[in-house]
Amino acid sequence: METLERIIAEHPYLSGIDPQWIELLSGCAANRKYEPGSYIFREGQEANEFFLVRSGRIAVEMAMPNHDPITVATVLDGDVLGWSWLLPPYQWKFQGRVVEPTRVFALDGKCLRQKCEANHDLGYELLKRFCKIIDRRLDQARFQLLDVYAVAR
């Protein structure tokens, strides 16, 4: 039978991580399923988790006043969702709507923050991995802002 630790260790976000951290992370992880149309989190809510997506599709949306929400990104198998748990005020800035049946590992951010404070090596390892994702997403957001397919006027 597959253990939670072994399955978590196979997620691309944790690829190559020191096995000692897997046990620590698994202690903060829960296996979850979401149905299409449900929201994993909503803008403004307290952000005390992040998600390792195992399968499915989640739309990262921005709520618009008097308008349907706009999807700014989609998150799929093997991706990581959410870093608002990392920094105060620990509040979601977007909302996560499930588009396809989705399975994730939800990692308890509060539990992890405590573990990272107690063990800076773990904190540094996680931050390095999140920085890589943030750098990539920032790059993509800038590209998106250029609106390159608009007709030049």
Place this chain on the structure above:
Amino acid sequence: MVTIPVPEVAATPGFLVPEPFVVRRLTRETQDTFTLTVASHGGGDTSFVPGQFSMLWSYGVGEVPISISGDPAEHDCLSYTIRSVGAATQALVGRRAGETIGVRGPFGHGWPLAEARGRDVLIVAGGIGLAPLRGVIYHVLRNRRDYGRLILLYGSRSPKDLLYRKELAAWARLPDTQALVTVDYGGLNWHGRVGVVTTLFKYARLHPERTTAMVCGPEIMMRFVIRELRAGGFAREDIHLSLERNMRCGSGFCGHCQWGPWFICKDGPVFRYDRIRPLVDRHEL
């Protein structure tokens, strides 16, 4: 007085003199983009290499360079996917079946289909940049045993701007083919991917050492894509780009599309990245 020699071929219809072509059909692709299919009045051969372009003339309005977006195996007609953004393109997409337009070409160098034989083919297209690459897809699918896997990464502004939607869905179902589509912004009714075209690389199964990449879209998009390809291990000589400038004569005489030592109309529009890299990387050129 200096006499400039004019090649004999210049007077040939279809070279500098537009040849009359009759409109067979006009298909709406998106709100502002149409595919125009035309055939020679005289029923002449219309062979071309995917990636080549023609100069399309709407009589009394003007002439514009448009890439050929049809199937290279069809030798009796030519298709052009045209975004209606100015007077000449508006006039072209305003034509009805049976009406006539002027056609010069095809011009330029197309995609390296022979060079890619035996290899995987990666197509990265943005917006209307899929049009000049559609012929490559037709060719690879028609000659399936000559090529490895076909991977299409296509990005568009929004779901309503996606070209060839039915074909995209059909290509995605084919064996040895991966067709991934994304839009920069999606709404509630869009269940596909959202994000710029480079986000698709993560989901593509690529083997850079045996893959030829063909890229077409706005130049700024191609810069992001090149960065992604290089980071993913693609050699510069395996990356091919289609460029666009102010093409006029189509034959390198007028100089409008000169780009450093090259004329886009004659030496391009498809270039191998390692050959043009100093110019691609130079700002404001």
